[in-house]
Structure formats: C-alpha cells, structure tokens
Amino acid sequence: MNNKRMSGMRLRKFTIVSLTLALLVGLLAACSSGSDESAEKRVLRIGVLYGGSDNEPYFRQQYTDMYEMSHPNIEFEIVGAINYDEQRFEQTDSTKPVPQADPYEKMKEMLNGQNPVDVVVLDYNMLRRFTQDNLLQPLDPLVAQDKFDLSDYVPTVIEGIKSAGDGTLYALTPTFSSSALFYNKKLFSDAGVTPPTDKMQWSEVLNVARQVAKGEGEDRNFGFSFNRWASDGFNNSQVYSQALQLKMFDDKGEKMLVNSDQWEEVWSTVASLEKDAITPTQEFMNKLYEKQSAEGGGNDPFYGDLFIKGKVAMTIGDYGYINELKKASDNASKIKDFEMVDWDVVTVPVSPTDPDVGGSISLSQLMGINSKAQNDKDAWDFIKYSNSKEWAKLKSRSLYEMVARKEFLTPIGGMQYNLEAFTSLKPLPPSSTDSEKIYRENPGIWEAQQPGYELFQEVVKGTKTAREALAEWETKGNAVLERIKNNPTGGGVTDGGGGIEIMPVPR
Template identity: 55%
Template sequence: MAENGKLRKVLTVSLTATLALGLLAGCNSGKAPEGKEEKVLRIGMMYGGSDDSYFRQQYTDIYEFTHQNIKIEIVPAIDQSQYRYNDGTEPYVQPDYLESMKKLLTGSNPVDIVVADTGTLKQLIQENTLKQLDPMIQEDKFDTADFVPAVIDGIKDLGDGKLYALTPTFSASALYYNKKMFTDAGIDLPTDKMTWDDIFNIARRLAKGEGKDRVYGFSFNRYKGSDPFWDMQYSYSNALQLRTFDEKAENMTVNSPQWVKIWETISKLAKDKIIPDNSNQMGSDEPWTAISSDMFLSGKVAMTIGESNYVNEIADANNNAAKIKNFTPIDWDVVTVPIHPEKPDIGGNIYLNNTFSINSSAPNPETAWDFIKFIGSEEWAKLRSRASTYEMVARKTYIQPKQGLDYNIQAFYLLKPFPPSNPKDDKLMSEKPGLYSITNSGRTFFQEVLDNKKTPEEALNEWAEKGNKMLQEIKNNPKTQFQDDGTPFIPDESGNAMGIRG
C-alpha cells in the first residue's frame, strides 16, 4: 500500500508538472536560477512536521520541476511531530510561535522565504525583519493590478501602505441564501454589503414553523448543533475587534455598552428562534441522510455563511438529488457576508493564511523573489484555478464560478480581510494559559441570558467580576489555570492539578 501511495504521488506530481510546463514556460523566472550551479532555497513556515508533501504539492513541486538547479527545503518554526511522543509525564507548554519564527530568520542558517499568517506578518514587518517588495515589483514590472484588491489592500494595511509580502491564494466566505424561500415569502433577494441588522430583520420574516418543522431565517454556519456564543465571538463581533480583557490581561473589558448591544442582539435572535441555538441537535429518531447535518441543504435555514468550497457540496447534492430521500435541489446564490456600519468594508471571513515574504537576511534574495513571482504569476493562477481547493487564487481574472454554475462569485472578495490578531496577544495566551478559561467562562453567563435568568447587562457585569478575580490569580502566578467551576490551581511538573485554592 505504501509503495502504491508513493507511486501515485510521483505520477500525480509528474503529470501536473508536465501539463504545467508549457503554461509556465513564459513566466519571467529565469533571472535567479541562471547557470547550472545548484542552489538551496529555504522556506520557513510557522509549523510543520516530517510530512510536508501537501505544501510541496500546492506550492513548490512545480517550481522545482521547472527550475532543475533549485532545491527547496521546508523548515518549520515549530516541529509539531514532537508532540506525538509526549507520554504525559511532561506538561504541554504552548510554544512561542513568533519567537520561533524569528529564530529562523536570524539564526546561523537563516531561511530565505517566510510563510506566515497576517498576524505574524504584521509583527515581523514592525520588527524590520522582512524586505519590502515594492522596489522589486517596480523593477521587474511585475503586474499586481489583477490581484484581488481585498488581498493587496489587506497586505498593504499591514505595512503602512507598502508591500512586504504577496500571496497566491486566499480563503473566503459569503452569505448563501435559498431563493425559493425568499420568493415564497414575497421578500426581495439580499444584496451585497447589507448590514447585519438588515439580514437579521429579513431573517425574522423568513423564520416559520414549530418544533422539528422549524425553519430558521439565518444561521452563522450550516451545521446542526451550532453554538450562538462561539458563533457570536468568531463570526459577528470579530470585525469590531472587541477585547475580553485589556492588553496587559489585568482588567476585564466586557461590561461596556458595545458588548451589551451585541449580547442583546444575538440572545434575542436565539430566544426568538430566528437563529438556531445549541439545543438544535439531530435527534436519534430523525432518519439519517447524506445532508442530515447540513441545515441549509436540508431546508432548515434560509440563509447561512459558508466558505467558497461549499459551492461544490451544494452542486454535488443537487446533482445527486434523486438519491437523497426527501431532498429537493436548492436554488441558491450568494452575497457578501453582512457588515457592521462601523466597519463598512471589512468582512467576508477573508483570510490570508499563506503570505510569502523575503527575509531581510536571506542568503538567496534573488531566488526568493523569483519563486514569489512564479507562484504569483498569471500562469500559476490559471493552473491552480482548475484545482478543487478550499482556497481561491488571488488573481481575479482566474476566479471563475465552479462546475459551470452561475452565481455572484464576487461576493467572496468584495470585502477586506479582518484586521489580524496581535501576535503579542498570542504570546500572552501562551505565557498565561489560564486566560483561555476566562474566555470560555463567558459561555456560562451567555447561557443564563438565553435561559432568561439574567439580562445581558447583568450577565456581562458578572462575567467581568468573575474574570477580574481570575485575572488577579493569574497576575499572582502566571501558571495559574482553572477548573470548570473556576477554582484556580497550579499544574505540577507532570501537568496534573495541585495547590487548588478555595
């Protein structure tokens, strides 16, 4: 089996490379690799392990095939394979990803290229560890006009209007809606850049039925059993960049009018059954089908947020409708994810997960730039756009509807990415793991709002009070963690609880 797997991989890569060779031959990619001297291009990634085949297939195999004298090494800042061999006698220590990445850039054998998310990228830019790409773009007349504006602008925002990275792909979501439900209710179809309040008002008009026959107007995701607390945290309020506690982790910040408004809005939608709550699980007496867990495909919700690849799932279900019991093909389309009036151009769950930058201390900066140009080229985008992937190519010319369908594909890239998380916050969380419990404890207070035991303002005030006590415990000892009931403890060297305080 292993040999067959290896053979399939070789054949797949070889075939892809052969097909791509003609397409990519025209790329301006010969400047760095002139001559026959073998060069090693080292690419640093945030994390990885012994198997880097997926990343190579996605980004580097085709470059090595067309540049025979270039050998690419993938170097993870954090080797995650080490955690497989922890027998439990040593406590898990959250790694410092940023510091580990910086070591790859400044060590005795520095990497040439850095692959990072936007939060890490921003911090590396601020610490002057990356080369600005604008001069090279201008010198080589590398065309960036075809890149999705949200992608280019999102990267420029990290570097005060300058480009320190490029990315060939991005991930995004949009608001999927069921056309028939709108038509049956006599409601106009949604449009791009509608506000959250607009969508929630429409959702109220679309919701109908009782019990197991309930049809919800909107859901933050399509899965049964979704949790409105976490949906609220990650899909609704993230564009507003609200903090649970301050930057020093000394005081809670949730007892504010903005937090109260958000909790009032989402809790009322859940209590009125306009959106599903966490009690909406698939019952044991409910017959299973291939779409049972999907509320949009099963007709249980009129609008939902989904990633770009969800298009394939809908198309597959529609194409196999005759094989799915009690399923009618969905007539659907998409618009942008709703926006907040305070942040009218931000949303869409656009993520730039793999930005490519050049180390300021790169041993092979010309080859590094040649590689970035290569994977940012029109030819590469054309080839990659044919692949089935959870990411979209960054060149808008090659972003085309999938499977020959006709839908509003621009909805996936009209909005700018969310502001990146601050790497300093990630470091704070790794140094003080008990902070995770403070965030998690909010769910208990939100549930009390859903159960009509407290008003949003009362619940948030109590969360702030409890959270401040927990923050003080952490301030006294950064290693402090908390049991489910909030009781503090200090893990011993083996990771077990000890020193529990009442």
C-alpha cells in the same frame, strides 16, 4: 525503397519528438519568469512556521516541485521554525505546564540567524509585526522593475496585504480562502422579502432574518444561522463579537472587557434571536433527529445541515461549501422528498465602522523576502513564479481554495453565483501585537470564559438582563485572571461570587 521509407519514418518521428520537447521546454521557460539559466547550483532556503517529516513533503508538493522541474540549478531547503516531530517525542513532566514556544520569536530567529532563510511563508496575523520590525523587503520596487502584473489580483488579497504594510507590498500569496453569506431565494420569495445584498451591516442582515423566519415547531424555517451547523447561543455570541472585533479581556490578560455597551448589544441581540426562534438551536436539532430516528429514517447525507434542507434562509459558509451544494444538486434525484435549494451568495455582514472589511478571510501562505536574505534574487524569482498566471491557471481547479488572480476565478462546475462576494472585502486587520501570546503564557486563561456560558443562558431565560449577566461575568472572570496572574500553576479556587469552583482546564 524500404530503406528510404524507414529513413522517412525515423525523420518524422524525430521531428515529432523534437517538437514535443520544444513545446515542453517552452512551457517550462514561460513558467520560469525569466530566471537565470546558469548551470551553477544554488540553494534557496524557505522558512515556514511548522516543519517536520509530514509538513515538508506537503509543502514541496504544493509549491516547490514544479519550480525545481523548470529550475534544475536550484536546490530547496525547507526550514521549520517549530518542528512538530521534536515536540511529539519530547519527554515532559506531567505535573508541570508544557512550555509553549513563541511562534513569532521562533520565526525571527529563523530570519536573523547565522544562516538566515531567503523566503519566509507566514500567516496574515503576523504580517504587520513582520513589517514593523523591518524583517521583510518591500516588493514594490521589484514588481515595478520586472513589470510584474498585479492588476488582476482580487481586492481581498492585494488590498489586505497592503493594509498590513501601511500601503506597501511586503508579501504575495497565490491562494486564499474566504466566506460569504449564502441565502435561499425561495424562502425570501415566499415571504415577500427582498434578499440580502453585498456589504449589508450585521444589524440589517439580522433584521431581514426576522422578516423571513416563518412557521411553527418542526415546520419552522429559520432566518439566519451563524454557520452551517446549529450551535448554542453563547458560541454564536462569540462569533458575532469577533466579527465586530470585540475582546474578552485586555492584551495582558489582567482585566475583563465584557461589561460594555458593545458587548451588551451582542448578548441582547443573540439571546433575542434564540428566544424568538430566528436562529436554530441545538434543542431543535435534537428533536429533529429524534423524529427521524422514530420514523426509521435511513442515511441522511445532509445530517445537521439545515441550509441544504431548505430550513434556513441565510447562513455563513466558506468557499468549499459550494462543492457540497453542487454534490447535493447532482444527486438530488436519488434522495427521497428532497428539493434542491435555490441559492446565491452575497458578502458576509460588515461592521458599520469598517464596511470594506469582513471576517472569515484567510491569507495563510504569504510569501515574503527576508531583509537579510543571502539569495534574494532567486527568492524573488520563486515568489514571482508561485504568483504567476501560469501557476494560477494550474491551481484554479481547486474546490476548496481560491486563486488570487481574477482571470482564473470561475464558478465551480459551471454554476452561476455571485463570485465577487468572496473577493471584494478585505480581511480583518492584523494586530501589531501578539494576540496569541496571552494563551501561550497562561494556558488556563480560558477558565475566564467559563462563567459566560451559564450567564448567557440566564439572559435567554430572562432571569438576568444582558448587562447584569455581563457585569457578573466581569467579576468572576477578573477573579480567574487575578488567580492565574498570582499563581499560574495553582489548583482550583472558588470564584468568591457564586461559590462555583473553577478548576484548571485539562492539558
């Protein structure tokens, strides 16, 4: 009897273990997207922009380790176009500018070399140039062939990618980051003003901000902040101008573009917001900190964050800000004289010329197949896996990134808010030119921005009109651009206008 009992226990144990293994194998098989089960070892080369001893382990942990577990016949090689380790230890002449590698050209070398990578991971700002140079395979035929379901991809991701490829899908990304306009329900209710809605134009949002701003001195409630932290007006004008896709100088870095009607509207608007105390200023923040210090205030968990403090009616924040709001709500009872803000979100303000596009959207892990891939079959299988529903389900727990599939996008911590505010706008269209090239080749070009700071303060003070200040910035900036063009490694020169000496930016 004992032998029979022991045999039965062994049989039950064996059955349980077998079922467990079967379930695990089934799960891994489901995640494998129907990959080739051949035992033949194959190499899949993945190209990323920045490699090195620190970046490679992180990338493997995030993207390839799980795939390798279910595909033991696949060996990954992670190839970096630019190696941080080499740059770190390279000895350079401190008297000469450090040569900056061209990221796009380095990526092209990686795709076109004797041993080209199969998969390339790139940022959205490079995607249009990659497609125009025929460096990527279109994915639409592969999607159709395998009936790979993309119907639940959020518009921000799928439409943004297609727009960069003139309607063709050349890459996929499993995650993205986005921002929205956070607003304080109570401040709008107290002011008797209708809260903002999705796809409001910038002018409409700023008009609403004027209506809801109330109070005097330290009791002032502001209508709007360009970000969570109070900033000076000049930086706010830069944020606003970038959202409207305005440029400071031309693509060659030879001519300032700030003396225009569009820039005049930006400077006049932002200066007026500051003068009328619609946006918080650094001066206000300094007074607030001085008061807290004088009163012997203890630790402030929301240091500088006026929206959580209930002092700003609207602010632009990224998706991760929701986690900060949740932590504040969870610990509100521990904080003296603190009332948790009642908030919701709508889309960031849009331009009247392109109401379906918003700023502050990042598609930074786009995965495409090299046109010259030696292992394009496994490349597509890996991209399918990384963009599968199973992968999205596992990664949907992130508090700072959003998964691209709507099915697994749920509000953080069971909270209720307008989740579509983060998913409905397309990112700003990527450029067909290398917008960063001018900064690499002319490290001192930021000097052309320096006169703008002081001139903007004069607009706020009323000593110059916005157009007068912009015209002067154009003159001074052009002098800097001309000097850099003729003598890129030269020393400081006077601007020839106001007698201000412009020195090279420290490198």
